[in-house]
Amino acid sequence: MNTTRELGNEDEGLSVSMVVYRPDVKQLAQTLSSLARAYAVLRQARPTIKLDVWMVDNGGLPEMSAAFADFEFRGARCSIITGHGNVGYGCGHNLAIAHAVSRYHLVLNPDIDLDPDALTRAVEFFESHPDVGLLTPRIGDETGHIQYLCRRYPTLFDLFVRGFLPARARSLFSRRLVRYEMCDVINERDVVFDPPIVSGCFMFFRTKVLKRLTGFDPRYFLYFEDYDLSLRTHAVARIAYVPTIRVLHHGGGAARKGSAHIRMFVASAFRFFNRFGWKWL
Template sequence: MLDNTLRSLGAAISELATRGGPSTVSLFLIDNGDMHERIVPPDAARVPPFVPELIQGQGNVGYGRGHNLAIERTTSRYHLILNPDIELDDDALSRALQFLDANEDIGLLTPYIRDEHGQQQFLCRRYPTVIDLFARGFLPASLRKLLTDRLNRYELRDAIDDTSVFWAPPIISGCFMLFRTDVLKKLGGFDPRYFIYFEDYDLSLRTHEIARVAYVPSVRVLHHGGDAARKGFAHIRMFMASAWKFFNRFGWKWL
């Protein structure tokens, strides 16, 4: 899957170069694996257009802290936070940078995200309530149907479509976050207090304080991941721990 991510990223960079953009990029691969086991970068990371840097040896420091190791090093104009389960359309980066260049007040861009079946994933969010998170993550499908209208509103289905730019979605997914690097550095990257989950909620809300955020559906990617509740008890426990930190920081909203 990581190879597929890197190949699609390489194709998107090559397309960007044909339109006057950079022909190479700095690629940071963050290995949060065992401190004593070193991985070799996948083949797709060792060929143009990449200039790869493998960050490893720190052990599993968590999602946000891992990304922060790259954010501290970068000197770019733009910085893309990308999960290893994303595949970019060939024109995704050229369309994204075209939009950012035309709107200099935008600090963070999120794309149209689809699943393996071509269906839109509604990963932009309104501010969550405890009921929303519990229903979406842990209720069986038969019971979730009773809260369809509520969950659709939480997922911004009433406001977001596949054609129109949507300004200022409150929260966006960390699987693809394209930042102006100066904005990201001003924010200090991710809050390291979250080991995993809700660090993207936190960063999204803080971004609104200093820059505009936009959902741009002409930028398109495929996402294979998600669904923490089906990853086992350890992920459920980490999800709940991060939710506790998030609500304590930004305010509890139950209903």
């Protein structure tokens, strides 16, 4: 059953959309727990801010009442959008975005753990930078190191090296990857304005910016929808990498997920380059 419930006051609201397909239940519960803790810290600073969590079920979502209990205890509202089948990542988020009237909207992967102060720092940054419409955080891996998920505009060769070569072979092209992954400017300390492309695993938007862009392009089933949305965002607002906002990402690359994901990656790359321009080497 699809829910069409709308969110609360635009001046105070924060909405979060998560799209899941046959999720890792333990990891999903961990992500929700970290989101609930971050919301608790945010409420300490802004007691009137309301949270709405939209879980978009593209298939295989288990019973969620226990995982939602912590949110409901804190006054948040949780809804599940289901019954639409596996419509893809971006289109799934759009189902929730269509109903959002919050001031801020977080596009969140189900394999992200938020630091307790992540939401608070994001809201504070938006309040002090009114020209910024999209934030991306310092994204760490399970060993504590930065995942360099900001990107310059890719070439086909960059994508092949980054996504499909083994680590030893990738080392031969380290200078290319440093440039593509913005390792020369992304660090633990400095805010970086206007990175060309940011990761879809955690995109913290002003909702009015996201609405103006009409969300994700639904023609991407999986992969490159965040590249597309990032590039379109530059036309209406600034983007900022803010390292004081910290999250942990448990995800992996397309090549490590099997042939079906490789096919989806290639199809989405073709669509992306057709739209924004081909670069080979």
